[in-house]
Amino acid sequence: MIDGTASDIAATGFDLVLAAMILGAGLFAVTVRDLFGAVVFFIVYGVFVALAWLRLGALDVALTEAALGAGLTGVLLIGAVARLGRRTGTQGTDALSRRSAFSVRSVSQIATMLVSAAVSVALGWAFLSLSDSDGLRAGVAANLDASGVSNPVTAVLINFRGWDTLLESIVLLAALIGLWSLWRDDDWGRRPGLRQHARADGVLAMFGRLLPPFGLLFGVYMVWVGSSLPGGAFQGGTVLAAVWLLMMMAGLMPPPMVTSARIRAVLIAGPLVFLSVGIIGAFAGGFLGLPPAYAKPLILMIEAALTLSIAATLALLVLGPPGGPAMPSGPGDAP
Amino acid sequence: MASSSIFGLCGALLIGMGLYGFITHPHLLRRLLAFNVIGSGIFLLFGATAARLPSAATDPVPQALIITGIVVALAATALGVGLVLAYARVTGRTTLPEDGAPTDPGKPPR
């Protein structure tokens, strides 16, 4: 503040180091031999990318990236590696992924490298040659008063571009239905994921009891402040999903039955509320057009329902298909 | 050099790296990882173009689209993991058969 240029130099230095760390973590996530190592690099990569969003001034995106990258992606991918290893009898590294490491360079590999580099260069050139534009900032700022909220990102998500968000919540549901449709007939009626258990008086169970109150509070806080400050249904829903997963992993509660009517009601609550508000709005003016007088309560209602649906959908997506000791495991599964 | 230029170019490089990994890795889970690297590279490139004016705040419309995109990317990854697990259950493999190799899908257990 005393010296503007020193601050600028420090900022540029930070950005350069951060970009190097992102590229390094991303490169290792793609090239490292060990499968588990690649997954860990990808988790770390998510943390660095969240920092980059902060530097770009996109706090809402940084919150989403941090919650998904630090929480759910790691749980999903680590679980996937473990279950694949159990199923195919390989732990992490298998012969085929060894082959594609740095050591072997066939002609096709070099060609692939050149093509990828060309894509990067073309995109970088296109990015640099873009002319500066004000984008849609002015339009959003001019209509922010009519949107019912003061956080422009939330205004865009729920009000101005409600279509995108409505369809997105339906896409999430479609992904979950796709995942469920992969279950074997025998598994239908079992609980998703592995059968979790933990020592009742152990550290894991204690952590599972200690964290959820804070997590729930923070998830609700994220949704609540989303109308005026960075935050919103996606960030809050992700935190709630993580808390729910933790309680399941700590053995404190079983995963829900997918056939239960209650969990299905929660899953569709968000899209349903969003859609019905949109249809009612269609009679009052336009589909998904929120009348300015009621915009704020309507947005809060939509966000609350969306948060619950997103939390339940994400948690069930991460849990995955049923599995565990009861299933035949290992290479015996193969012909 | 502004933050947006640095991270925009970083995003362009990530897309290339992810593309390389996506093409060269036979292991399906590694492809899924590479696909995610491509995705976040695209988000970074897009977000950086939205943050180019140093004076103004970041454009909220791309931010909203990116948030939607990140959540959908996770959903797609979860579906992909489910597909890989189901494929490994049926065939006992984690890679797709090579071109020309005799396809041996095996007898599904169910």
Place this chain on the structure above:
Amino acid sequence: MPADIVTLVLCGAGLVFFFAGTAGIIRFPDTLTRLHALTKADNVGLGLLITGLAFQAPDWQSVGKLVLIWAMALIAAGTTAQLVARSALQQQDTSQ
């Protein structure tokens, strides 16, 4: 400004601990010692950093959040260190 000096000294000290943790994770000979180095040094470093930054916080809510962040980090580090160490020990047992 004395508050600024306190902040800088505490943040600098915090950085030293972070670097000590990194040195530990690079230099220590086996999994369990590395685990030990990292969980202690890191959280002291974060604590010093947070104490230093608390002098700069614009309002009490921010100070509260800072304390909450440290509490969360300590709980997380304590839990994971215990669990990962136990898990690593079991892996050693089964491989022998």
Place this chain on the structure above:
Amino acid sequence: MSAWFLAFATLLLLSLAGALWRIWRGPEPADRMMAAQLVGTGGVGVVLLLAAASDWQMLDVALVLALLAAFAAIAFVKAQSVDGSGDPEEDPVSPAAGTDPTTIQPGRAPDAR
């Protein structure tokens, strides 16, 4: 002051390169996981310094990172346990540990390394 905070943040980021090296090197999965944990804690520190340098609203991001810091590691220890869903503190040998040994035994034989 903001130049100082950014400089500190840069140094902290650089120290995380050591963790990246450890993730690359391994050798045990536990080493990789704990190095990721170090990046998580360091990342919280970097966010705090950035918040002090520019915008205190960023503290929420640090709170999310700190809140969810343990999740990957917990998933990891669960995956490492004998049946892929247990807890390393459960004692699989003696039933006196207060857990039901029958939930653990079936997966043990094929998974022991």
